Amino acid sequence: MVSHTVVIRNPSGLHARxxxxxxxxxxxxxxxxxxxxxxxxxxxxxxxGLLGAAIKQGTAVEVRVEGPDEAExxxxxxxxxxxxxx
Amino acid sequence: xxxxxxxxxxxxGIAIGEAYLYRPGRIAADRGLIRPEAVTAELGRFMEALASxxxxxxxLSARSDIFEAHVDIADDPEILESxxxxxxxxxxxxxxxxxxxxDAAAARLAAAGDEYLSERAADVRDVCSRVMRKLKGLPSxxxxxxxxxxxxxxxxxxxxxxxxxxxxxVLGIVTAEGGDTxxxxxxxxxxxxxxxxxxxxxxxxxxxxxxIILDAVEGAVIIWPDPAASELYRARAGEFSxxxxxxxxxxxxxxxxxxxxxxxxxxxxxxxxxxxxxLPYGIDGVGLFRSEFLFMESRAxxxxxxxxxxxxxxxxxxxxxxxxxxLDAGADKNLPYYLGEEEDNPALGWRAIRMCLDMPEVFxxxxxxxxxxSAYGEVRVLFPMVIxxxxxxxxxxxLADCKAELAARGxxxxxxxxxxxxxxxxAAVFCADELARRASFFxxxxxxxxxxxxxxxxxxxxxxPSYDPLHPAVLRAVARVIEAGHAAGxxxxxxxxxxxxxxxxxxxxGMGLDEFSMTASLVPDARHVIRGMRYAEAIGxxxxxxxxxxxxxxxxxxx
Numbered sequence: 001m002v003s004h005t006v007v008i009r010n011p012s013g014l015h016a017r018x019x020x021x022x023x024x025x026x027x028x029x030x031x032x033x034x035x036x037x038x039x040x041x042x043x044x045x046x047x048x049g050l051l052g053a054a055i056k057q058g059t060a061v062e063v064r065v066e067g068p069d070e071a072e073x074x075x076x077x078x079x080x081x082x083x084x085x086x
Numbered sequence: 087x088x089x090x091x092x093x094x095x096x097x098x099g100i101a102i103g104e105a106y107l108y109r110p111g112r113i114a115a116d117r118g119l120i121r122p123e124a125v126t127a128e129l130g131r132f133m134e135a136l137a138s139x140x141x142x143x144x145x146l147s148a149r150s151d152i153f154e155a156h157v158d159i160a161d162d163p164e165i166l167e168s169x170x171x172x173x174x175x176x177x178x179x180x181x182x183x184x185x186x187x188x189d190a191a192a193a194r195l196a197a198a199g200d201e202y203l204s205e206r207a208a209d210v211r212d213v214c215s216r217v218m219r220k221l222k223g224l225p226s227x228x229x230x231x232x233x234x235x236x237x238x239x240x241x242x243x244x245x246x247x248x249x250x251x252x253x254x255x256v257l258g259i260v261t262a263e264g265g266d267t268x269x270x271x272x273x274x275x276x277x278x279x280x281x282x283x284x285x286x287x288x289x290x291x292x293x294x295x296x297x298i299i300l301d302a303v304e305g306a307v308i309i310w311p312d313p314a315a316s317e318l319y320r321a322r323a324g325e326f327s328x329x330x331x332x333x334x335x336x337x338x339x340x341x342x343x344x345x346x347x348x349x350x351x352x353x354x355x356x357x358x359x360x361x362x363x364x365l366p367y368g369i370d371g372v373g374l375f376r377s378e379f380l381f382m383e384s385r386a387x388x389x390x391x392x393x394x395x396x397x398x399x400x401x402x403x404x405x406x407x408x409x410x411x412x413l414d415a416g417a418d419k420n421l422p423y424y425l426g427e428e429e430d431n432p433a434l435g436w437r438a439i440r441m442c443l444d445m446p447e448v449f450x451x452x453x454x455x456x457x458x459x460s461a462y463g464e465v466r467v468l469f470p471m472v473i474x475x476x477x478x479x480x481x482x483x484x485l486a487d488c489k490a491e492l493a494a495r496g497x498x499x500x501x502x503x504x505x506x507x508x509x510x511x512x513a514a515v516f517c518a519d520e521l522a523r524r525a526s527f528f529x530x531x532x533x534x535x536x537x538x539x540x541x542x543x544x545x546x547x548x549x550x551p552s553y554d555p556l557h558p559a560v561l562r563a564v565a566r567v568i569e570a571g572h573a574a575g576x577x578x579x580x581x582x583x584x585x586x587x588x589x590x591x592x593x594x595x596g597m598g599l600d601e602f603s604m605t606a607s608l609v610p611d612a613r614h615v616i617r618g619m620r621y622a623e624a625i626g627x628x629x630x631x632x633x634x635x636x637x638x639x640x641x642x643x644x645x
Binding site: 015045047048051079 | 155159195
């Protein structure tokens with residue numbers, strides 16, 4: 001398992017539109033991806049779960065990736081979250 | 087008579103008619119347990135209802151972004167897992183399993199106590215009730231068929247309610263819930279229905295069947311109006327719709343200046359529905375058919391046949407030329423079924439013609455579909471994001487290959503189909519003369535062009551104030567492109583937002599722009615500006631503006 005913490009910079013946080021893009025990115029990897037947020041740990045395949053985590057601007061999120069392509073997945077996911085500014 | 091002041095209207099207008107009170111009841115689940123041997127059948131019943139509801143949501147998502155999030159909800163594995171568990175482990179029937187799952191999911195979102203998430207909880211409920219209706223064999227919306235003109239008064243209206251509304255019978259809308267950006271407000275504006283949303287308790291105040299006046303100009307509702315009020319509002323409503331239709335009626339008139347310079351006014355569209363909506367504005371054609379929407383709403387690359395059907399339908403509807411832009415995906419427009427690599431700099435990345443030239447089979451299927459549609463109307467093809475003559479040559483080479491393939495198959499097409507280039511990169515501006523020798527027309531895409539010329543991302547809050555399409559650099563680029571096009575004898579169109587900017591239109595007209603393409607609803611105002619100008623004056627104005635070297639100078643002349 002590899003992990004890295006990012007702070008969400010997007011002014012509107014992780015709402016439905018960026019989450020849609022985020023989920024599509026996660027689906028391109030074979031590894032299991034989970035986010036640890038102040039509200040608890042969520043998987044990344046469920047829009048309801050991710051929305052419910054209510055990740056706002058300034059929230060620190062730990063990305064945990066486990067699986068065959070975990071290294072690449074972690075880099076790409078962290079890049080996505082880090083660069084997300086709408 | 088009772089007059090209630092509401093609040094700022096979400097969609098302006100005046101509606102006079104009978105109040106129709108809509109209180110959607112919750113659909114009661116037939117709460118029931120099933121026998122263990124019925125589990126497989128029950129799962130099948132649920133999956134079928136889900137798939138059928140999902141198909142309808144995907145259809146609707148072509149019309150409105152609202153439903154895109156609904157697709158994600160329908161695809162949510164946690165919802166599916168929870169329903170499946172309840173059926174297989176707890177032996178609950180599909181209705182009960184779904185109801186419990188939807189309640190739990192909606193409660194989870196609503197618990198965050200955040201307005202945005204509460205709206206999403208409403209989305210979850212809407213998707214689940216759609217599936218529930220399929221399970222129970224009910225029609226897809228709870229909205230009963232309205233058979234006479236009414237003013238709709240409701241607690242809340244879900245997307246699935248409004249999608250089924252006949253706009254011809256809904257004179258006005260008042261809801262207790264929702265804000266200015268809620269689904270119902272957006273739809274009402276889109277359909278031109280007067281609406282005031284977010285008036286708590288309105289369903290308790292207005293009696294069902296009462297005569298009411300909805301004044302969605304001032305923001306008031308009048309219940310059981312007296313004759314004087316009725317008369318006053320009839321006059322106001324008449325005046326409001328007269329003013330609105332005056333602009334639309336000018337649709338029959340050509341976009342011609344007082345001294346006889348005639349230009350074309352066209353619409354930018356993304357779907358057949360947009361084409362239909364554009365026709366009443368008296369457009370000269372479609373200057374930009376964004377084919378990417380066809381690709382984005384699909385589950386896979388749409389086939390040649392699927393695309394042909396869409397382009398043909400559009401070609402048959404449009405009175406003049408139909409310009410189909412080939413796939414402009416990448417950057418901010420991702421195809422759900424085809425993910426490129428996440429790029430550091432997508433605006434400068436693998437997108438539009440670059441992507442298409444790398445996938446010749448996908449590109450050729452689209453070109454063949456466009457060619458085949460050209461047998462049914464005046465169809466033109468437009469290549470986006472071109473930066474060099476070489477790229478254009480490759481695209482034109484593929485176009486020639488496709489013509490040969492269709493000829494061999496015996497399919498009809500227009501052998502002289504005009505092929506144009508979208509001018510939206512600085513490279514295309516500087517090589518416009520070279521491109522003009524190869525292309526049949528230019529179309530300037532000012533949104534991307536301004537972004538690339540100014541190196542400003544207008545989606546970035548910090549730098550967005552520097553994004554100004556009236557910057558002298560952008561205006562000079564536009565003038566240069568028009569000049570290069572005309573020197574080579576080809577027409578030059580513009581399909582970016584600048585083409586609808588009332589301050590910019592006289593300048594563009596004076597520069598010699600031949601065609602202005604924009605969102606259809608902006609066409610009447612543009613026509614009004616053009617018909618009120620003299621071409622000679624516009625030419626003078628353009629040369630004064632082009633002589634200005636600063637944004638302030640340009641603004642000083644135009645503001």
